[in-house]
Amino acid sequence: MLKNRAVKTVLILVLLVVSGILAWNFILKEKNEISDMWQDQFSNITADLTLENVKYSRITPEGTKWTVKAARAMLYENSDIMDLDDVIITFIKNRGKIVIVSDKGSYNRKNGMVSLKKNVIVKFENGERLYADVLNYSEKKQLIWSDEPVVLKRDDGLVINGRHMKYHVNTGLIVLRDQESVIPASAI
Secondary structure, three states: OHHHHHHHHHHHHHHHHHHHHHHHHHHHHHHHHHHHHHHHHHOOOOOOEEEEEEEEEEEEOOEEEEEEEEEEEEEOOOOOEEEEEEEEEEEEEOOEEEEEEEEEEEEEOOOOEEEEEEEEEEEOOOOOEEEEEEEEEEOOOOEEEEOOOEEEEOOOOOEEEEOEEEEEOOOOEEEEEOOEEEOOHHHO
């Protein structure tokens, strides 16, 4: 009788262990499938908040200073950085407008800094164009600059290649450092 009872107890324990292992495997499988589903569905999401067709204007008592338009803006939790795609920045000045376009950009809301990258083109009111791979803007300093090579082209054919550039937004002064110029034959 004791022997039968011990066998039954062992069989019940074995059955419980096997059932527990099977249940645990089933739970792990379901957990992995749910995890894979979440990874597949949300693998393209990199930001906490993504906005489409964004327009942001910096307005002061004197009027609108600049406007940023972007096809997409990505905001991140606990970060002052906003990433931008297909960016157009328009500076409104007494002497006219300056328009900057680029493929990518970021805006640091804390320090008022804008960084633009990839196919950056600055279109000045007088028809001049400035081309760069990287361009920065400081709202506090009212300064646009690049520490990377830039190319300035005018409608009359003048081309200036510079290694560094600064543009003072308030005064309209542009400074190209370490520059080489290509002067059109008609200007000589």
